Amino acid sequence: MKLNDEQVKEILKIKDENITKSLFIELFGRTEDHIEPRYNPNDWFMLKSGDIENYHEKTPLKTTVGRYLFNIFLNTSIFGKTFQYFNGTDYTKFDDIVCDAILEDKINIDQMNTYQTKKNWLGFTPVEILVPGMSMETMMPNPIIQKRKKELFKQYEKELKAGDPLVAKKIEDELLALAREIHKDNPSMRLYDCKKPSFGNNYKNMAIMVGPIKSNTDGSYHIAENSYLEGIPPEEYGKFADQLVTGSYSRSVQTQVGGALVKEFQAALQSEIIDTDRNSDCGTKLTQTVTLTPSNIKMYANGYKYIVGNNGKLIMLTKSNCQQYIGKTVKVRSALFCKNPEYCEKCSGALLAKLGVRNAGLTCSDVGSRLMSLSLKSMHDSTVKVHDLEWDKYFKDFDK
Numbered sequence: 001m002k003l004n005d006e007q008v009k010e011i012l013k014i015k016d017e018n019i020t021k022s023l024f025i026e027l028f029g030r031t032e033d034h035i036e037p038r039y040n041p042n043d044w045f046m047l048k049s050g051d052i053e054n055y056h057e058k059t060p061l062k063t064t065v066g067r068y069l070f071n072i073f074l075n076t077s078i079f080g081k082t083f084q085y086f087n088g089t090d091y092t093k094f095d096d097i098v099c100d101a102i103l104e105d106k107i108n109i110d111q112m113n114t115y116q117t118k119k120n121w122l123g124f125t126p127v128e129i130l131v132p133g134m135s136m137e138t139m140m141p142n143p144i145i146q147k148r149k150k151e152l153f154k155q156y157e158k159e160l161k162a163g164d165p166l167v168a169k170k171i172e173d174e175l176l177a178l179a180r181e182i183h184k185d186n187p188s189m190r191l192y193d194c195k196k197p198s199f200g201n202n203y204k205n206m207a208i209m210v211g212p213i214k215s216n217t218d219g220s221y222h223i224a225e226n227s228y229l230e231g232i233p234p235e236e237y238g239k240f241a242d243q244l245v246t247g248s249y250s251r252s253v254q255t256q257v258g259g260a261l262v263k264e265f266q267a268a269l270q271s272e273i274i275d276t277d278r279n280s281d282c283g284t285k286l287t288q289t290v291t292l293t294p295s296n297i298k299m300y301a302n303g304y305k306y307i308v309g310n311n312g313k314l315i316m317l318t319k320s321n322c323q324q325y326i327g328k329t330v331k332v333r334s335a336l337f338c339k340n341p342e343y344c345e346k347c348s349g350a351l352l353a354k355l356g357v358r359n360a361g362l363t364c365s366d367v368g369s370r371l372m373s374l375s376l377k378s379m380h381d382s383t384v385k386v387h388d389l390e391w392d393k394y395f396k397d398f399d400k
Contacts, residue, residue: 003045003065011039011065012051016077019069024126027065041066041130047085052076055085063087073122078114079107095119100319103304103354132187141207141229142182145175149209153225163221165212169386175208176200201383212384213239216246221384250375258372262365269361273342274352280344281314286337291329297322304350306333314346 003011014023025031027039046060047068053076055061063085071085074094082101086094098115101107152171153160159167176199183189192199204211210224222239226232232240287308292300300307301322306314308331317325338347343360345353352360 001040001043003039003043007039007043008045011045011068014069014072016072019073021125024129028126029129039065041069052085054081054083061085061087070122074115074118078111078118082106091119103351104318104320132190134191135186135188138183138186138188138192138203139207139229141227142179144182145179145208148178149175149225160223160225163212163223165221165223165384166386168212168221168223169384172200172204172209172211176204179203179208204383210240210243213243214246214384215239216242216249254375255372258368258370258375261368261371263368265364265368266362269364270359272359272361274348274358274360275340275342275344276353276356276358278345278350278353280340280342280353281346282339282344284333284337284339284347286334287331288334288336289329290332292322292325292327294326297326300332302351304354306346306349307331308333316350 028037028041030037042064044062044064047055047063048060049056049058052068052071054071067087067089070091075083075086079098079101083094083097086097088094098107098112102109102112149171152174156164156167156171180189180199191197192203197203204227206228208227210227212221212223214221222236222242224232224236224239226236290296290300297317298319301317301319305317307317307325309315314333315321333347333349335343335348338344340347348360352363357363
C-alpha cells in the first residue's frame with residue numbers, strides 16, 4: 001500500500017537511535033491500541049533526494065518502509081555516504097558489498113564489527129513480529145492437489161509401476177507448481193520462499209507425495225504416491241526403510257569420503273605458502289593469456305588477480321573495474337609461474353594477502369569439507385533431483 005504524506009513524514013523522522021524492538025511493535029505489531037498493524041514493511045513511498053544522506057539522485061526512488069529502516073540501521077548509521085541507498089530485497093547482496101569494501105580498505109574493522117553486531121540483532125529481534133508462522137493450509141494435503149495427483153497417477157500408471165523416476169519428477173513438478181499457485185497469497189509462503197523449510201522437500205513429502213525411493217539393493221526406484229501425512233501403506237514399509245538407511249548411511253559412513261579428502265589435501269598442500277607482504281613481486285615475465293568473459297570475470301576479480309596493462313604496469317582486477325575488461329584478452333599473473341619460494345602477491349593475487357592467509361595450501365581442504373557437509377545434509381533431503389544436460393555442446397568441437 002502507498003503511504004500518504006503524513007505517514008511518509010513519520011517514517012522519515014525515524015533515526016538510528018529510535019530503532020528498537022518497541023518501535024517494531026509500534027509500527028508493525030498488533031497491539032491493544034492497534035488491532036491491525038499501523039504499517040506493513042512492504043508499504044511503499046517515493047524517496048526523494050536528501051531524505052536520507054546517501055540518496056541524492058534527481059529522480060525519486062520507489063522504496064518501502066522496511067528497506068528505508070534497513071538503510072537507516074545498517075547502512076548510513078555505520079557507513080555514512082560510503083554506500084548508495086540499498087533498495088534490494090536480498091540483504092546478502094548488501095553483505096557482499098560490505099565484504100568487498102573491507103577488503104578494498106573502503107571501511108575499517110570497527111565499522112565491520114558494528115555492522116555484524118547490528119545485523120545479528122536485526123536478524124533475530126523483529127522475527128516474532130514480522131515473520132508469519134506456519135498455517136494449516138501450507139502443512140496439510142490440499143484437496144485440489146490430491147485430485148490432480150490421482151489423475152496424474154492414473155495417466156502414468158504404467159510408467160510409475162515400472163519405477164520411472166523421470167515421470168515421477170514430472171508429476172512432482174506439476175503438483176508443486178499447482179501448490180504454489182494455490183498458496184501464493186498465504187503469508188506462510190514467505191517461510192518457504194526463504195527455503196527454510198524447503199517447499200520442494202519438506203512440503204512435498206509432508207503434504208503432496210514422497211515420490212521416488214531408491215532401492216539400496218538393486219538401484220531400482222519405487223514411486224510412493226502417498227505423502228507422510230496421508231500415511232505409509234503397510235506394503236511399502238520396506239521401501240520407506242530403504243530411505244531411512246540411505247539417510248543414516250550418508251550421515252555416518254559417507255562422510256568419510258570428505259573427511260579423508262581433507263586430510264589428503266592438507267598432507268599434499270601444507271607446504272604451499274603465501275608471502276603476505278602486500279608489495280611482494282617475484283618479477284616473472286610469464287603470464288597466462290585469458291579472454292575475460294561474464295562467466296569467468298568474477299573468479300579473477302574476487303581473487304584480486306593482477307593483469308599486465310598496455311604500458312607493462314600491473315593492474316589489480318576488482319569488482320569495481322572488472323567490467324571494462326569483459327571481452328578483452330589479457331595477460332594474467334599466475335602462481336604457476338611464481339619464482340619465489342613463497343608465492344608473491346602479484347602472482348597469487350591480493351585476496352589471500354588481504355585476508356592475512358599465509359598457509360594457502362590448507363584452504364583447499366574446503367573442498368573436502370563441502371563434500372562432508374553435503375553428506376550430512378542429505379539425511380534431511382532424500383528427494384530425487386533431475387538435471388538436463390545438453391550433451392551435444394560438450395562435443396561440438398569434435399568431428400561428427
